[in-house]
Amino acid sequence: GTADLDCDVLVLGGGPGGYSAAFRAADLGLKVVIVERYATLGGVCLNVGCIPSKALLHVAAVIDEARHLADAGVVFGDPSIDIAKLRAHKEKVVGKLTGGLAAMAKMRKVAVVRGHGGFIGANHVEVEETTGSGQEKTGTKKVVAFKRAVIAAGSQAVHLPFLPDDPRVVDSTGALALAEVPRRMLILGGGIIGLEMGTVYSTLGARLDVVEMLDGLMQGADRDLVRVWQKMNAPRFDNIMLKTKTTSAVAMKEGILVHFEGEQAPKEPQLYDLVLQAAGRTPNGRRIGADRAGVAVTERGFIDVDIQMRTNVPHIFAIGDVVGQPMLAHKAVHEGHVAAEVIAGELTGDKALAASAFEARVIPSVAYTDPEVAWVGLTEEQAKAQGIQVKKGLFPWSASGRAIANGRDEGFTKLLFDDSPEAHGHGRILGGGIVGTHAGDMVGEIALAIEMGADAVDIGATIHPHPTLGESLGMAAEVAHGSCTDVP
Ligand code: FAD
Secondary structure, eight states: OOOSEEEEEEEEOOSHHHHHHHHHHHHTTOOEEEEESSSSSSHHHHHHSHHHHHHHHHHHHHHHHHHHGGGGTOOOOOOOOOHHHHHHHHHHHHHHHHHHHHHHHHHTTOEEEEEEEEEEETTEEEEEEEETTTTEEEEEEEEEEEEEEEEOOOEEEOOOTTSOOOTTEEOHHHHHHOOOOOSEEEEESOSHHHHHHHHHHHHTTOEEEEEOSSSSSSTTSOHHHHHHHHHHHGGGEEEEEOSOEEEEEEEOSSOEEEEEESTTSOSSOEEESEEEEOSOEEEOGGGSOGGGGTOOOOTTSOOOOOTTOBOSSTTEEEOGGGGOSSOOHHHHHHHHHHHHHHHHHHHHTOHHHHTOOOOOSOOOEEEOSSSEEEEEEOOHHHHHHHTOOEEEEEEEGGGOHHHHHTTOOOOEEEEEEEOSGGGTTOOBEEEEEEEETTHHHHHHHHHHHHHHTOBHHHHHTSOOOTTOSTHHHHHHHHHHHTSOSSOO
16 A cells, blocks of 8 residues: 655664664665654663663762761761652753754654554554653554664563552652652562662662562672672661562552562561562563564564574564563664664665674673672673683772772772683683772773783783772783782
């Protein structure tokens, strides 16, 4: 049939993956349409993820920092918190960024079609127009024809079926809405998202419990890093329940009554003013009519792609959370660029562009807690499990002048180098982890070192400015290389 609109590239979803693909494709000369059901671009990350959480975490970190200053003889007294104003501050931060994206789309002549999109064929998407701040349908439908499509539909929080439908039970989006500060809060799932939100609420005055099915918090990170975070953060928690199952929950007048099962579970059910579901995210692959375009979707809703981000249908690509773990914005952005370049290469006959591929060796992870926990590449746990011989360089921040001056010397920087016989003592860096303030801002240097194949001498001989926390990277490399056996 006829279409209301046609384009070279249709991008389904306006999150970090989608807008990155759209902007790159437009910059490469293609006619691009983004279909997005919400009023603003930016997806989960800008609207209800990375950015609002960091705006609140920044405020929490400043409050905590001010409290630490008591040790230096400066006492501020308890902060008075205007929650409505704090909410407005967060919204302003988000608005600045989503507004910037809208302007960038306009500048590039990328058309944004507002509505819920679904494939109706291999070259057509039908968009049901939505309006307002949510997804209210207006009843108007539009068909967009495309030569290529990029699926960037993202993910949403897993909702546990046994939790009651109650305003005191929220997911991360609800927690970021910051309706009020509860007295007792349960974090269901001890991953990064739950612990970041818990940090905000506890600094604002809530007491925390966390329940996790596995045997440790922040899965994926080496335990030595997590231990430092856990020691500093123990005062925030009444109960850290590991290897514990949440079996049921009932909404009562006084709160949400939650039952647990496991060795570390409290005998009695516990009452909470707020329960945060942070037990993972599920991809949106089953909600876009993929079958009508012939695109294969796994049972769990993921879409499999090759290293060029191509699905089983050669002219349809997929990127971001919907293609799998790790569900992180920086991964989505890079995948979006690859998809756009491959498409532009194919449509314009540029062979170099058409050969673009996602070949990142590593993708960093960061928990923006206090202290931050950041890691990239091989972990010690993985090295052990895979029988990879590594040489470790660990630099404790108790020996860092800057960390001591900051009054925050609890952290450390750890680098892992290939120590297999074939490396002949000059092994390349395979991974690293940092726990401490600003760890997330520093882990990018480890990622760069891994991508460039640096060894311990390369990193140790690189002059880092003094006194900085970043110096700890050079020191850790020197420790591994053995030229710094007695740490200053
Ligand atoms: P999304 O951001 O999910 O965007 C998908 C978009 O597609 C959405 O806007 C959605 O409305 C739209 N859409 C879906 N289906 C349709 C349809 N049928 N029609 C029209 N539109 C549709 N990652 C980090 O790297 N760093 C962080 O600090 C970080 N913090 C986070 C904090 C929280 C609380 C949460 C929840 C997540 C966080 N993440 C973080 C993860 C990050 O938000 C995601 O990895 C990222 O947003 C994925 O981008 P995406 O483009 O794949 O999908």
